[in-house]
Structure formats: C-alpha cells, structure tokens
Amino acid sequence: MKTRRDLLVGIAGVALAGYALSARRSLRAPALAQGLPNTLVQTHDGRSVRFYDDLIRGKIAVINMMYTRCENTCPLGTRNLLRLQQLLGERVGRDVFMYSITLKPDEDDQHVLMKYAERHRVQHGWTFLTAGVEAIRDLRYHLGFVDPDPLLDDDSNTHTAVLRIGNDAYRRWTMAPVMAEPDQILATVNHVDRTIIYTG
Numbered sequence: 001m002k003t004r005r006d007l008l009v010g011i012a013g014v015a016l017a018g019y020a021l022s023a024r025r026s027l028r029a030p031a032l033a034q035g036l037p038n039t040l041v042q043t044h045d046g047r048s049v050r051f052y053d054d055l056i057r058g059k060i061a062v063i064n065m066m067y068t069r070c071e072n073t074c075p076l077g078t079r080n081l082l083r084l085q086q087l088l089g090e091r092v093g094r095d096v097f098m099y100s101i102t103l104k105p106d107e108d109d110q111h112v113l114m115k116y117a118e119r120h121r122v123q124h125g126w127t128f129l130t131a132g133v134e135a136i137r138d139l140r141y142h143l144g145f146v147d148p149d150p151l152l153d154d155d156s157n158t159h160t161a162v163l164r165i166g167n168d169a170y171r172r173w174t175m176a177p178v179m180a181e182p183d184q185i186l187a188t189v190n191h192v193d194r195t196i197i198y199t200g
Contacts, residue, residue, distance in 0.1 A: 036142055039135045041101075044113035044128035051139060055127070056168050060096045060193055062185075063164040064178055065145050067104040068116045073161040076179055078120055083182035085126055088189070093125025096189060101139060105130045144175075167192040 039051040049055060064081070066074045081100070085092050092098060102108035108116075113128040122128075131139070140146065143164050165188050166173035176188040190196045 037138055039131060039139055041129045041131040041135070041139075042110045044110060044117050044130075046110055046114075051129075055097065055099060055129075058169045060167045060189065061165070062096065062098045062189060063143060063166075064100050064162075065103050065140060065160075066100050067102050068108050068112055069104070073179060077161060080178060080180070080182050080185065081126070082120060082122070084185050084189075085123060087182055087186045088125075092123070095193070095195070096125070098126035099129055100126070101129045101136065103136065103140070105133055105136050163188075165189055165192060167194065170194060 036052045036056055038053055040048060041051050041055075042048055055061070062081075062084070064077060066077060068074075078100075081098065085098065088096055102113065108128075108130050110130060113130060117126075117128055130136070145160060145162070145164070161178045163176045163178050163185065164173065165176055165185075170192075172192045174188060174192060176185050178185075
C-alpha cells in the first residue's frame with residue numbers, strides 16, 4: 001500500500017516537473033479559508049503578536065509548516081528557505097516576510113524555536129511561530145495545509161511539503177513546493193509581488 005510519504009514525493013516530483021509553467025501563473029492552490037485568523041502567536045524571539053494584524057496584513061508572506069525534530073522534508077526545506085532568504089537579500093523583513101509555523105507546539109516552544117533559528121543562522125525577516133495546539137490547527141486549516149484524509153491530516157509526522165506564498169494587499173495567494181530549487185521559489189515570490197516588473 002502506498003504511504004503518504006510516497007504520495008508526497010510523487011506530488012513534489014510532478015510539481016517540480018511543471019515548475020517552468022507554474023512560475024508564470026498562479027498555482028492551483030487550495031483556497032484560503034475566508035479571512036485569516038488573528039490568532040495570538042509567539043515568535044522565536046519572545047514576542048506575542050497577532051497572526052493577521054501584525055504578520056500578514058498588507059504584506060508579502062512566505063509561510064511553511066515544520067517542526068524542529070523533523071528528519072524528512074524539514075531539513076531540506078529549511079536549507080532551501082535559507083537560500084531563498086539570501087536570494088531575497090534586503091527585501092526580507094522589508095518587502096517580504098518569512099514565517100515558519102511549528103506543527104508540534106507541545107515540543108516547540110519559543111526557546112526551542114530560538115535555538116533552531118540560531119543553529120541555522122536565520123537572519124532578520126524570517127520568524128518562527130508557535131501557539132497552542134488548537135490555535136495551530138486553526139491556522140493550518142485556514143492556510144490550506146490540509147490533507148483530505150482525516151487520519152493522515154492528524155499525523156504531523158507526515159505533513160505536506162509546500163509553501164504558502166501571498167500578497168495580502170492584493171489578496172493574491174499561491175503555493176510552491178518547499179523542495180523546489182530556491183530560484184524557482186523566488187520566481188513564485190516575484191509572481192505575487194506587484195513591484196516586480198517583468199520584461200520577458
């Protein structure tokens with residue numbers, strides 16, 4: 001029987017194969033739930049903030065779900081996002097904001113996330129977030145990080161390896177595989193950024 005991990009690898013392969021086309025148009029992402037919640041979340045640097053008002057409203061955001069003890073897709077995803085942060089340069093924390101939300105808030109409190117960020121030398125503009133278990137579940141559902149199989153959906157060890165990328169000011173949201181090449185992820189960020197002018 002095919003495992004969810006096999007399925008995710010297959011999905012990622014298909015997504016990567018078609019990335020040249022998807023970079024020029026919005027990916028067929030699951031729709032965001034009506035309105036993102038204004039959940040109180042904690043950042044890895046010790047701040048309590050509102051998810052929508054403080055982190056998303058009017059901004060370009062790159063969002064993924066992860067947990068610090070993950071040994072499957074998370075390490076590669078983190079490496080890709082570190083490279084994305086380098087490619088974005090001064091845009092990070094000014095024009096583009098990166099958020100990683102833990103799937104295991106019972107394990108990943110603010111201090112654990114801080115150590116994770118320090119270990120990976122995460123720079124300004126990329127924030128790791130935690131909250132209560134139900135609050136994280138609510139955020140995940142509103143952002144569309146959902147598996148239609150409820151048994152698989154409840155298993156945080158087999159989460160989907162995708163990014164939500166959006167421009168809230170224009171209500172323009174899409175997605176990209178976190179395992180895509182960093183320059184391909186950058187192309188998707190640029191696709192939602194209306195300040196980028198394409199000449200091709």
